[in-house]
Amino acid sequence: MKKLTEQKKGEIIKAVKLIDSLKASILIITRVGFMDINNPKDFIDFLEDEDRFTANQVGVDIDTYKAWKSYDGQCTGKTKTGKRCKNTGGFWFHANPNEFTPGTSDRCAVHKGIIYD
Numbered sequence: 001m002k003k004l005t006e007q008k009k010g011e012i013i014k015a016v017k018l019i020d021s022l023k024a025s026i027l028i029i030t031r032v033g034f035m036d037i038n039n040p041k042d043f044i045d046f047l048e049d050e051d052r053f054t055a056n057q058v059g060v061d062i063d064t065y066k067a068w069k070s071y072d073g074q075c076t077g078k079t080k081t082g083k084r085c086k087n088t089g090g091f092w093f094h095a096n097p098n099e100f101t102p103g104t105s106d107r108c109a110v111h112k113g114i115i116y117d
């Protein structure tokens with residue numbers, strides 16, 4: 001996450017409006033695919049916090065988005081000794097965070113649905 005100065009935001013607003021006036025848009029690449037942007041606020045949001053912007057675009061909360069993004073195919077459950085389970089979690093690839101439920105999609109059959117503090 002980076003915070004843009006008001007001057008930079010002003011320059012971005014002008015640039016995006018200019019691009020929009022030319023009947024063009026900005027194509028960005030996110031973890032969930034390509035998106036066209038022609039709204040300066042959206043572009044500033046994307047530049048300042050790509051994870052939050054993408055989570056908002058696909059309609060999931062930021063914690064779900066980050067769990068989806070970091071899931072590596074290994075169960076995120078914990079053993080009795082508090083170590084991370086070494087079993088394979090659920091189906092390792094979900095194209096869209098909307099298909100992903102932390103605590104279920106990323107767990108083996110033993111640890112599915114268990115809530116840890």
Ligand SMILES: [Zn+2]
Nearest residue numbers: 075085108111
């Ligand atoms: Zn497990």
